[in-house]
Amino acid sequence: MTSEKRLDGRKADEMREIEAKVGIIKRADGSAYFRIGDTIAIAAVYGPRELFPRFLQNPETGILRCNYDMTTFSVTERKRPGPNRRGVEISLVTEKSLLPAVDLSQFPNAVVDVFVEIIQANSGTRCAGISAASLALAHAGVPMKDMVAAISVGKINGKVYVDLTKDEEDEEDATDIPVAFTARGKKLTLLQLDGNVSKKELQEALKLGKASCEKINKIQYKALKDYYKNE
Amino acid sequence: MNNDYITSLLKEDKRIDGRKLDDHREIKIEYNVSKNAEGSARCKLGETEVIAGVKMSIGEPYPDSQDEGVIIVTAELIPLANPEFELGPPNSWATELARVVDRGIRESNMIDFKSLCIKEGEKVWMLFLDIYPINDDGNLIDASVLAALAALKSARFPKIEDDKVVFGEFTNEKLKLSKLPITFTFGKIGDTIMLDPNSKEESVLDSRLSVSVFDGNIHAMQKGGNKEISIEDVEKIVDIAIKKEKEVRSLLK
Amino acid sequence: MTSEILIKDKEIVVPGQELARGMDYLPTQGAFREGELILSHYLGIASVNGRFLKVIPLNGRYIPKVDDTIIGKVIDIGFYGWMLDIRCAYRAVLSLRETSSFIEKSEDLTKYYDHGDLIVAKISKVTKQNAVDVTTKGPGLKKLIGGKILEVTPSKVPRMIGKQGSMISMIKEATGCNVIIGQNGRVWIKGESSDKENLVSDIILKIDQESHIDGLTDKIKKMLESKK
Numbered sequence: 132m133t134s135e136k137r138l139d140g141r142k143a144d145e146m147r148e149i150e151a152k153v154g155i156i157k158r159a160d161g162s163a164y165f166r167i168g169d170t171i172a173i174a175a176v177y178g179p180r181e182l183f184p185r186f187l188q189n190p191e192t193g194i195l196r197c198n199y200d201m202t203t204f205s206v207t208e209r210k211r212p213g214p215n216r217r218g219v220e221i222s223l224v225t226e227k228s229l230l231p232a233v234d235l236s237q238f239p240n241a242v243v244d245v246f247v248e249i250i251q252a253n254s255g256t257r258c259a260g261i262s263a264a265s266l267a268l269a270h271a272g273v274p275m276k277d278m279v280a281a282i283s284v285g286k287i288n289g290k291v292y293v294d295l296t297k298d299e300e301d302e303e304d305a306t307d308i309p310v311a312f313t314a315r316g317k318k319l320t321l322l323q324l325d326g327n328v329s330k331k332e333l334q335e336a337l338k339l340g341k342a343s344c345e346k347i348n349k350i351q352y353k354a355l356k357d358y359y360k361n362e
Numbered sequence: 363m364n365n366d367y368i369t370s371l372l373k374e375d376k377r378i379d380g381r382k383l384d385d386h387r388e389i390k391i392e393y394n395v396s397k398n399a400e401g402s403a404r405c406k407l408g409e410t411e412v413i414a415g416v417k418m419s420i421g422e423p424y425p426d427s428q429d430e431g432v433i434i435v436t437a438e439l440i441p442l443a444n445p446e447f448e449l450g451p452p453n454s455w456a457t458e459l460a461r462v463v464d465r466g467i468r469e470s471n472m473i474d475f476k477s478l479c480i481k482e483g484e485k486v487w488m489l490f491l492d493i494y495p496i497n498d499d500g501n502l503i504d505a506s507v508l509a510a511l512a513a514l515k516s517a518r519f520p521k522i523e524d525d526k527v528v529f530g531e532f533t534n535e536k537l538k539l540s541k542l543p544i545t546f547t548f549g550k551i552g553d554t555i556m557l558d559p560n561s562k563e564e565s566v567l568d569s570r571l572s573v574s575v576f577d578g579n580i581h582a583m584q585k586g587g588n589k590e591i592s593i594e595d596v597e598k599i600v601d602i603a604i605k606k607e608k609e610v611r612s613l614l615k
Numbered sequence: 616m617t618s619e620i621l622i623k624d625k626e627i628v629v630p631g632q633e634l635a636r637g638m639d640y641l642p643t644q645g646a647f648r649e650g651e652l653i654l655s656h657y658l659g660i661a662s663v664n665g666r667f668l669k670v671i672p673l674n675g676r677y678i679p680k681v682d683d684t685i686i687g688k689v690i691d692i693g694f695y696g697w698m699l700d701i702r703c704a705y706r707a708v709l710s711l712r713e714t715s716s717f718i719e720k721s722e723d724l725t726k727y728y729d730h731g732d733l734i735v736a737k738i739s740k741v742t743k744q745n746a747v748d749v750t751t752k753g754p755g756l757k758k759l760i761g762g763k764i765l766e767v768t769p770s771k772v773p774r775m776i777g778k779q780g781s782m783i784s785m786i787k788e789a790t791g792c793n794v795i796i797g798q799n800g801r802v803w804i805k806g807e808s809s810d811k812e813n814l815v816s817d818i819i820l821k822i823d824q825e826s827h828i829d830g831l832t833d834k835i836k837k838m839l840e841s842k843k
Contacts, residue, residue, distance in 0.1 A: 155496075156442065156443070156497045157409050157497055157499065158409075158443065158444060158445070158498060158499065159442070159445075159497075160674070160675075160676065169397060171396075173442070173496070174442075175441075175442040175443075177441070178704065179676060179703070179704040180445070180704045181705075181706075190744055198449060200440060202396065202438075202492065202494055203415060203417060203436070203438075203490065204398065204399035204400075204402060204415025204417050205396060205398060205399075205415075207398045207529035207530035208419075208529045209417035209419065209490055212436055212492060213438075213451065214449075232630075234647075234656065237678060237745075238704055239743070239744045239745060240705075240744060240745070241704035241705070241745075242704075244441070246440065246441050246442040248440060248442050248494070248496075250395065250396050251395075251397055253398075269630050269658045270658065271674060272658070272659075272673065272674035272675020272676070272770075273675070274630075274656040274657065275630035275631065275657070276630070276631060276647070276649075276654070276656070278629070278631055314631055315631045315633075315654075351629075352629045352632075355629050355658045356627050356629065356658075359658075359673055366761065367762070370761075370809075371809060374809070376809060
């Protein structure tokens with residue numbers, strides 16, 4: 132892969148095409164669809180609702196509970212249905228990425244459940260899930276302080292790129308850095324890294340991630356407003 | 363919604379959404395909703411929405427059918443679709459749903475399993491049909507069957523190299539299907555029988571009967587619910603199912 | 616920093632959107648202050664009333680408030696009285712002492728309110744943990760018999776009732792139906808025919824979906840006229 136053009140012709144700081152909609156699951160309190168390139172995530176929010184088992188209840192505030200799952204056919208080699216360790220970890224970091232943005236202080240002992248399902252995967256699934264979840268929470272009317280967007284940045288051959296595809300991620304020297312930022316606060320709520328980067332490369336990556344998340348925020352705001360414009 | 367309201371309307375042969383007793387909700391089918399699947403489809407039945415995906419791989423045949431391919435149907439009732447679904451392994455409803463869909467496919471012989479044999483006793487095609495409800499507004503059975511049929515109909519074989527699947531690359535060869543048996547699910551409340559119960563009707567059903575039909579022949583049936591049904595009920599239901607079948611099948615074109 | 620309002624009245628705003636800057640403005644329902652800024656908690660309709668800024672969410676579950684009239688459904692009966700589902704994360708308790716009848720401790724409580732019964736009640740107390748007490752002592756508070764039940768977005772209820780009850784009165788007069796709208800988004804409709812009940816429920820659902828769109832009242836008037 133040359134440092135100039137990527138396999139799909141995108142520039143280093145160019146994300147794949149994004150499509151975002153809310154209100155796609157009628158039964159849910161809030162729901163959203165988020166597609167970035169060939170990766171498709173849907174999210175549903177139920178709550179605030181009663182939390183069982185009781186011992187999980189927090190009398191000071193409501194809690195946020197996230198579950199990330201991939202359909203068996205979202206990937207090229209069938210994934211066995213049900214949770215695996217990767218899914219459990221992603222569920223956890225998803226919750227941590229959204230928690231700073233919600234205000235559950237009015238809902239002691241209650242829970243807001245977020246379910247993310249990946250319908251089609253081509254890298255960046257946890258990030259698409261987080262962007263979808265943030266939209267679904269807003270659609271559900273859960274009180275929020277901010278919106279959250281997430282994107283994967285990466286480094287390949289010493290250069291920093293945004294929104295890696297599976298082919299790019301599979302490159303020998305690729306480092307994958309999924310990040311999530313709050314829209315107003317512009318602070319990190321998700322940061323993971325696996326690979327090998329210098330501090331300078333990391334700084335570049337975070338800067339690129341922040342700018343990309345701002346672009347995603349604009350798309351999220353439009354999706355939320357459009358839902359009520361067309362009603 | 364209280365049961366009384368639904369039953370009082372039924373006394374006038376009316377339903378809460380204005381449908382006639384033998385009307386199903388609007389059906390919409392969309393193919394290829396998930397690119398990495400060998401076949402995939404979405405079915406909307408009113409507001410009920412189900413996605414089905416077909417993944418194919420090569421494996422060993424079952425010991426009692428050494429020259430036949432295999433199909434395994436699974437339903438994942440994800441809590442995304444219904445606040446009453448819980449995380450965890452398939453419960454009895456998920457298992458029943460998968461087995462009812464499976465039965466309609468298997469008993470109609472719509473798939474020629476012998477043609478899925480690559481090397482007798484050693485290598486056969488394995489079809490994994492996985493069903494995911496996305497929004498449960500009642501009657502997951504019929505929506506799942508339609509999504510499953512559409513996914514199977516549009517499925518194409520993956521490329522093989524040295525008898526091993528090259529994941530992510532597809533051929534143009536489709537699955538040969540000899541039939542498309544449609545399932546019609548009816549609910550009974552009191553003395554009234556209705557086709558395609560929505561979730562509010564489903565919550566107050568006394569009993570339910572699903573019938574899988576193709577060209578006037580019945581390939582599978584499943585009765586659910588806590589109360590009894592009469593033989594007359596069954597005959598009435600079968601008549602309606604056979605009458606409606608062609609019209610619904612044409613939606614799968 | 617000079618104070619300024621950054622949005623228009625009745626504008627659709629998103630969570631975290633800046634509504635105003637400066638200490639001259641005050642956030643009320645649905646808005647919050649962060650330093651110099653007043654921001655929206657919700658995807659909703661912003662409302663500017665003098666110095667007060669609020670946001671009415673376009674969606675969201677019911678948050679119990681004292682003095683709200685709600686429609687609850689009996690889900691449990693104990694020695695204390697009845698437990699009601701009021702369409703939110705918290706259940707409400709209607710204790711024996713808070714009913715309009717005098718009930719002996721040994722009586723069969725199902726005689727008064729049974730499992731699944733719908734009751735119009737008033738919220739009398741909400742604790743810090745959102746434990747809710749309700750009462751049926753008061754005019755109009757009672758068990759509902761028959762009729763059709765709808766569930767709508769709680770934040771749209773004021774629009775369904777209208778200024779000084781103008782919207783709900785107009786609907787009741789035109790259709791002859793009895794309509795009770797709980798602040799928790801449960802609506803009870805009882806009329807002479809299911810057609811009239813369906814007209815009312817269609818109208819209520821329309822308000823639920825279009826409360827933020829101009830010209831709604833006129834549309835409703837037309838709907839009522841055409842079905843006369």
